[in-house]
Amino acid sequence: MMRGVLMVLACGSILLGVAGASEWSAGARAMRESDLLLAQGKSRQAAVQARRAAEAAVPGSPYPARAYARLEAIAMAAEVEGKADDAAFAWRAMRSAALATRPAEAGRGRVLLADVGILRVAASPVGVVASAPASILRAQLEREAEERP
Helix, strand or coil, X not given: CHHHHHHHHHHHHHHHHHXXXXXXXXXXXXXXXXXXXXXXXCHHHHHHHHHHHHHCCCCCCCHHHHHHHHHHHXXXXXXXXXXXXXXXXXXXXXXXXXXXXXXXXXXXXXXXHHHHHHHHHHHCCCCCCCCCCCCHHHHHHHHHHHHCC
């Protein structure tokens, strides 16, 4: 009896470890792809990849936090540039990722932040969305580069 219980616990631990490693890897891969797309000026595609990284929530992984920061930076930069559609897209990506990971608390506080961003963009006259310094995206990317080993 005890042997069976130990076997079940061991198998469960192995499965959790494999799942965690898979999510960690998915987050890293999605952030790398987001980096490449952002460097090519493809902010919407970069936001999609950042959302994937944000949803790859596993304890100890740095990628969800980096991804949420990336989504916020993309949204704010789009607001500054007067690209309301792109800003709303990034804010909605953040909101969606936060809702998808809500049980794991990885997106704590992000739903409200995204909702405020979505409402701000929706309430702004066309082409007048600026609410942050133009260098916000560059500053975020520089912080991310400094954090990397």
